[in-house]
Amino acid sequence: MNQPLKEKIILGIDPGTNVMGYGVLKVLAGKPEVMALGVIDLRKMADPYLKLGHIFQRVTGIIEGYLPDEMAIEAPFFGKNVQSMLKLGRAQGVAMAAAIGRDIPITEYAPLKIKMAITGNGQASKEQVAGMLQRILKIERQDMSPFLDATDALGVAYCHYLQMGRPAVTKGYRGWKDFLQKNPDRKV
Numbered sequence: 001m002n003q004p005l006k007e008k009i010i011l012g013i014d015p016g017t018n019v020m021g022y023g024v025l026k027v028l029a030g031k032p033e034v035m036a037l038g039v040i041d042l043r044k045m046a047d048p049y050l051k052l053g054h055i056f057q058r059v060t061g062i063i064e065g066y067l068p069d070e071m072a073i074e075a076p077f078f079g080k081n082v083q084s085m086l087k088l089g090r091a092q093g094v095a096m097a098a099a100i101g102r103d104i105p106i107t108e109y110a111p112l113k114i115k116m117a118i119t120g121n122g123q124a125s126k127e128q129v130a131g132m133l134q135r136i137l138k139i140e141r142q143d144m145s146p147f148l149d150a151t152d153a154l155g156v157a158y159c160h161y162l163q164m165g166r167p168a169v170t171k172g173y174r175g176w177k178d179f180l181q182k183n184p185d186r187k188v
Helices: 048-066 082-100 113-121 126-136 148-163 178-183
Strands: 007-014 019-028 031-041 070-074 107-111
Touching: 007 048, 007 082, 007 148, 019 048, 019 148, 031 048, 031 148, 048 082, 070 082, 070 148, 082 107, 107 113, 107 148, 113 126, 113 148, 126 148
Parallel strands: 007 070, 070 107
Antiparallel strands: 007 019, 019 031
8 A cells, every 4th residue: 555645746837838837736645735826928929949948947947946856747739730739849848858957757648637637527628627626626716827727737736646646446445435434535
């Protein structure tokens, strides 16, 4: 049986070339808590290379500010626009380079896996993901970011937290009542 982690900080990144989301979770005694939630707003920058430099600087600053133990990043989805995928891949790569430069392990998650982990529905909307995270992590309405990229990034971090060895629902429970009695912190 896995022992609960003493403390771990997870940086979640939702890559973007106009708005890049980030979320930082602290896991203390096996329980997640939001440390930060925000975006890197690149919409006013025209030069794509300056955007990449800004992403690198800001992600490096977030890493220095929160000292994450691990980074979880959303994998680019395969769309029809090859140019958009290339730009997104570059943004993702620069964010990853900032973590690699600080020896931070990186795990990549597909959007479908993240949505499934949080909502139980791989086709969930960004709003559904944000709402579920707000309930699960007990985030006050005024602390929610107006940018869904920020909650998407927090979702990546939370998905990573769920993959870190929490007890599986299938381990010897005799039904929902038994599960809830053995996991009082899981009630939503």
